[in-house]
Amino acid sequence: MDTLLTQILNSLFYASILFLIACGLSLVYGVMRIVNMAHGSLYAVGAYVAAWAVGLVASYLHVSLLLVLLLIGAAAAALAGALLEPTLLRPLYQRPEEYQLLMTFGLLLILEDLMRMVWGPYPLTASALSEFFPSISVLGATYPGYNIFVIVVGGAAAVGLWAFIYRTRFGILLRATSQNMRMASALGVDVKRIYVQAFTIGCLMAGLGGAVVMPLSGAVLGMGVDALILAFVVVVIGGLGSLEGALVGALIVGAVRTLGIMYFAEIELAVLYLIAAVVLFLRPAGLFGRA
């Protein structure tokens, strides 16, 4: 029973992080029809900036206040998004998709090198943050408190994003633009503004994901690419462009990873790709995507 509960919590923990990364990737594709290869790097930017900010003031502030600094990581990724979309992506919207893929792939490489240049090759850590949370006893099972915090952040992000997209005026504009960009502009919607806002929100979510995972795994070179690959598996299963798809995809991948670590660690990734391939074969647009 304890093991089962721990595994469920582990699944939710993975799913939370995966959702934070994949929801932004899916949102950006849904609204702008751009597959952002640099999305994982913005997740890494969130981790690095959060670790750097925590390291800078760790000796002056109480640990509980340092948690707030995680938001700086998210804000940095959002700011990067707000600058990158109008400067590097906007000029390419009239061109075929390959150009956008090439541009975002180039951006991935540049961001990876920039992070290496600024923060060096060694991981940045802030484990004091995760250690600040005592282990919690849930129905007899003992579970790390920080992991529960990550699950709560992921859940809150899912609810918040859902409410934002389906319950606000901005959400209506966002959905209208994603469904028919030309018609939206003919009705007074400034599509350029919606694009930069959607891209910024996507990057904010990725940055938040990177920032909350950082106290556990550190900010490490290459973490962005690893995250991107898993995020792609999530959106392929759930359906690129769908928020519900990102959530369900994250839960599936989270559960399979947890099971994989226990029972088939050597082929864990292969099993994930196999599931993605089966979904692609049976439902090419993903479980929640629209062909």
Added chain:
Amino acid sequence: MLELRAINTFRGPAHVLRSLSLRVGDGEAVCLVGRNGAGKTTTLESAINLLPIRSGTVLFKDRDITRLPAHARARLGIGYSPEDAGIFPDLTVAENLEIGRIASRADGAAGRAAVDERVRALFPEIDALVSRRGLNLSGGQKKMVAIARAMALAPAVLLLDEPFEGLAPVVVTRLVEAAKRIKAMGISLLIAESNVTNATRVADRLYAIDRGEIIFQGDPRTALANTDVMKTLRG
């Protein structure tokens, strides 16, 4: 109110509109009549700037708006309902209407409420559809919601692309009545229409377009009596 002066528009490599000029006066209902492929949709898309013009000038209330993007034109008061109605399929009818309301020119809450009331009076049947998703509407319902949505902008001129196409005669009559009431509100209309008879039911003035050029402009009755024009329009 709205004027296109010697505009040239291309679709890809095709030169569609050739030095086309057209004027819609204040409170006037103007029909642009022509066969399929004559350039009617291109004219309307040029007017709202969904398709950029290559040369020429677009004036709105005597102001040069040639360089303004589509959304800025909509906010100035140019409403648009495309041929396929352009209803957002996954948005409810209420949300579709809300899009028009967000960019509305109406002043304050009272102004917006007055516009809402006017739209409701125009199409009372929409009240029963507000929670329905766009993709579940019939052809006639889509056209009504598209016009109502453009009206929510509180426009000064409304561009309607084939508003009666593919609809049952009773629905066409319903929409013709609506167009007349919109005109009675003092809103100018530019309607692209391939059916001359339908056009004459609404139009104060009529332009006939063929291969991207205006071949006739004037009173609808004069057009009906002009055998050359009618021959071109009926093919």
